Amino acid sequence: MHIIFCGTPQFAVPTLERLLAAGFTLDLVVTNPDEPSGRSYERKAPPVKVAAEKAGLPVFQPAKLKDPTTQELLAKFHPDAIVVVAYGHIIPPWMIELPRLGSINLHASLLPKYRGAAPIAWALIRGERVTGVTTMKIDAGLDTGGILLKREVEIRDEDTTETLSDRLSAIGADLMVETLARLERGEIEPSPQDHALATLAPILKKEDGRIDWSLTAEEIARRVRGLRPWPVAHTTFRGKTLRIWSAAPALSPPESQDASEHGATIVQCDRLFVACGQSTFLEVKEVQLEGRKRLPARDFVNGVHLASGEKLGR
Structure with a gap:
């Protein structure tokens, strides 16, 4: 299966590595541009870029996805699926519709709970005892697409966003591999979310x-x-x-x-x-x-x- 992978932070790295280990072909890795970091403001590469280059994968760092040249480049790969893990940008309609199997997102909550940019932090702040990861078909909304698979994870008393993120990213990587394999075999279909049960996890300030x-x-x-x-x-x-x-x-x-x-x-x-x-x-x-x-x-x-x-x- 040919995949375009979109992700930026460390949370996305295990999925990239797990897909490679499982034999998927990653034709292109899309991530954010390098950003100034630290007191010296030296430009620092996103963790996904570092991991991709280590694996010898081509990396593309567009400032905007709406640029026609971006659309032209991605379309040349004719991907079977686009995998999105904490990329940090809204996926435009043309990109959602481009792959044969659709664009698949890994979200760090049990959707429809905690839609948004900071689901792990808000699950801890709200005192949840269980959270998890969800794979879903991306649609035009914010984390509103049809659910493919879920996996529950217990929240430990000592967990911080750091420690819980590490566990969820590893479990989510395995879940994404399972999702793609079962999609290819026609074993799963997206299930609509119950929007009445939705809660939000807005970006932290x-x-x-x-x-x-x-x-x-x-x-x-x-x-x-x-x-x-x-x-x-x-x-x-x-x-x-x-x-x-x-x-x-x-x-x-x-x-x-x-x-x-x-x-x-x-x-x-x-x-x-x-x-x-x-x-x-x-x-x-x-x-x-x-x-x-x-x-x-x-x-x-x-x-x-x-x-x-x-x-x-x-």
Whole structure:
């Protein structure tokens, strides 16, 4: 089977590699242009480009898919299928209709739940216990096409967007191989989504990381996990941004507690607790003060001479 593969971030790499290992022919890999990165603003290749070039595959990096030259180039390959994994662009109608078997997307949720750009993060933030991956036929909508196959994945208590993404990308790669093989054999047909059950997972913005200390400790802990590696849950401390990389609801309230003010700190045996909504407490475990490296909370408390009663978020 001849395939055009479209993808950009690390999440898409396992699918590309798994397709090659399974014997599919990848005639072209389409990915985003290189982008400036880091303090030096040197242009950095997307992970999919790096993986494709390592495998000796041709790479195409159009700025826009609507360019007539892009359409002309892709049409020359006469693909059996176009596989899309976290490409980052809406697939235009001409591209949807180009392949014999259609354009197939791997989405990191159990559709129709969590349609959108950040399904893994929002599943964690919303407290889901189970998520998964879905293969679907792309249509003109945003993650609204007919479902081909699904695979459920349990969310672990310690999962962050990073760790869950790694598991979903590996499971999704196998699911895509199965989907294409069964499509070719005529064993599966797309099933319409129940749009009444749809929920959204919009792209994350930097301001989504700002902690609202009036939320419960459980809600904040879920945001800490869901917002890694970006934008990272954060608050302010002595006028500087304080990123919180790891935290969990306190199993029992700290002995010395003052829950009257949300965001009030409680230091107990070098452990850092913060008062949250509904008289709950968050134990902060790893932080990063603006301009400094990540530290265990114990080292942070001792380094800044933090005493109980200082308030975060001011």
